[in-house]
Amino acid sequence: GAGVSQSPRYKVAKRGQDVALRCDPISGHVSLFWYQQALGQGPEFLTYFQNEAQLDKSGLPSDRFFAERPEGSVSTLKIQRTQQEDSAVYLCASSPLMGVSFQPQHFGDGTRLSIL
Amino acid sequence: SQQGEEDPQALSIQEGENATMNCSYKTSINNLQWYRQNSGRGLVHLILIRSNEREKHSGRLRVTLDTSKKSSSLLITASRAADTASYFCALLSGSRLTFGEGTQLTVNP
Structure with missing residues (x-):
């Protein structure tokens, strides 16, 4: 079956613009995660959804970052008034069950965001 | 939140060697x-212990x-050029996975 799909793969925006990044998780997966990965670093957690409920958004770096998953499937990460430090790869992951303890996460290939 | 630290940061070996x-x-x-x-791709889960x-x-x-030493190791035997990648350990803290900075493995043919 299809894996996690993210779009666009690449996004270039001017500083101050708003951007929206999309994640299509594996069908039926309950849990969805967003990560930010700077060049040469490991991914850093941003936020976690269980179905449509955003259970943890403690990793979002500022109130310019907003994520939603209104119908419990597709998710959108929105960044308002982008800054240069927002340049990174944004990874989405999903897993089939509720809770995160003993299950691997399935990652998409990410969106590479460049802010000029 | 806690974070794993990988070691070494980079590793270069010949095909057939262990990493x-x-x-x-x-x-x-x-x-x-x-x-x-x-490179340029998402993460792929290898093993959960x-x-x-x-x-x-x-x-x-x-x-x-080894929980007494608070350490884990990943051994790849008989390496192949296709094993060239970054490898990360990930720890669970609450609802989040935390990743280290990874080990960049290069397997030379």
Whole structure:
């Protein structure tokens, strides 16, 4: 079956613009995660959804970052008034069950965001 | 939140050799996971080892966990050029996975 799909793969925006990044998780997966990965670093957690409920958004770096998953499937990460430090790869992951303890996460290939 | 620290940061070996990467952490864990990331791609889950397990195998991969030393190792045997990638250990803290900075493995043909 299809894996996690993210779009666009690449996004270039001017500083101050708003951007929206999309994640299509594996069908039926309950849990969805967003990560930010700077060049040469490991991914850093941003936020976690269980179905449509955003259970943890403690990793979002500022109130310019907003994520939603209104119908419990597709998710959108929105960044308002982008800054240069927002340049990174944004990874989405999903897993089939509720809770995160003993299950691997399935990652998409990410969106590479460049802010000029 | 706690974070695993991988060692070494970079490793270059010849095809056919074994590669060993280590991960150290500071607090207690439920499980530890290893992921692989090819350049420009997402992460791929390799192995999950639970805190009550000491060793786990999957094909050419062998993972060990020593909770007394708070460390784990990933061994790739008989490496291939296609194993070239970054390898991350990931620890669970609450609802989040935390990743280290990874080990960049290069396998030369």
